Amino acid sequence: GENVEQHPxxxxxxxxxxxxxxxxxxxxxxxxxxxxxxxxxxxxxxxxDIRSNxxxxxxxxxxxxxxxxxxxxxxHITETxxxxxxxxxxxxxxxxxxxxxxxxxxxxxxx
Amino acid sequence: GAGVSQSPRYKVAxxxxxxxxxxxxxSGHVSLFWYQQAxxxxxxxxxxxxxxxxxxKSGLPSDRFxxxxxxxxVSTLKIQRTxxxxxxxxxxxxxxSPTDTQYFGPGTxxxxx
Numbered sequence: 001g002e003n004v005e006q007h008p009x010x011x012x013x014x015x016x017x018x019x020x021x022x023x024x025x026x027x028x029x030x031x032x033x034x035x036x037x038x039x040x041x042x043x044x045x046x047x048x049d050i051r052s053n054x055x056x057x058x059x060x061x062x063x064x065x066x067x068x069x070x071x072x073x074x075x076h077i078t079e080t081x082x083x084x085x086x087x088x089x090x091x092x093x094x095x096x097x098x099x100x101x102x103x104x105x106x107x108x109x110x111x
Numbered sequence: 112g113a114g115v116s117q118s119p120r121y122k123v124a125x126x127x128x129x130x131x132x133x134x135x136x137x138s139g140h141v142s143l144f145w146y147q148q149a150x151x152x153x154x155x156x157x158x159x160x161x162x163x164x165x166x167x168k169s170g171l172p173s174d175r176f177x178x179x180x181x182x183x184x185v186s187t188l189k190i191q192r193t194x195x196x197x198x199x200x201x202x203x204x205x206x207x208s209p210t211d212t213q214y215f216g217p218g219t220x221x222x223x224x
Binding site for chain 2: 006032034036042043044045046049089091095097098099100101102103104
């Protein structure tokens with residue numbers, strides 16, 4: 001089955017810096033890659049997603065890139081703000097609905 | 112509009128007790144998922160419904176876990192004879208169609224003593 005690895009497990013940046021989180025997946029049939037943000041004690045919330053027919057997608061300060069050949073995808077956050085501090089999860093799906101999640105990255109943005 | 116809701120938000124059970132966790136999906140959402148999230152980990156898939164049909168239950172860890180969605184809306188996850196390793200947050204998610212975005216509920220934190 002699908003296996004998703006996520007790095008780093010923790011990431012500390014200064015406000016205004018950029019942050020990059022990387023994920024790799026194992027199932028070449030995976031074609032949907034969402035990113036969720038989860039604040040402490042809260043529900044995971046979708047922040048951006050990408051499908052395999054696209055290489056990059058942007059939404060304001062957030063972007064996701066996908067390399068299907070290498071089977072990896074990355075989340076890029078520019079101009080980080082303290083409110084970006086949370087745990088971020090990548091996930092992959094082969095179109096049969098089930099999401100397989102990475103282990104999470106705890107992002108801390110210091111003022 | 113209203114998002115996915117779950118109840119109870121917190122549940123404490125003694126080992127061996129049965130528990131029932133409820134999920135109210137977004138109105139009209141066809142697909143419903145249950146995930147288990149252990150402390151410090153990512154959510155792990157348990158089971159999936161399309162309307163009232165349980166199409167995938169490959170993630171249920173044992174036959175003590177049972178889920179249903181009899182009318183294609185509200186779903187209940189039942190855990191029989193709870194054990195300490197069942198302690199986790201149980202998340203429910205729904206989507207408008209099988210390939211659409213999954214929206215998560217706030218979860219039920221289950222603690223088994």
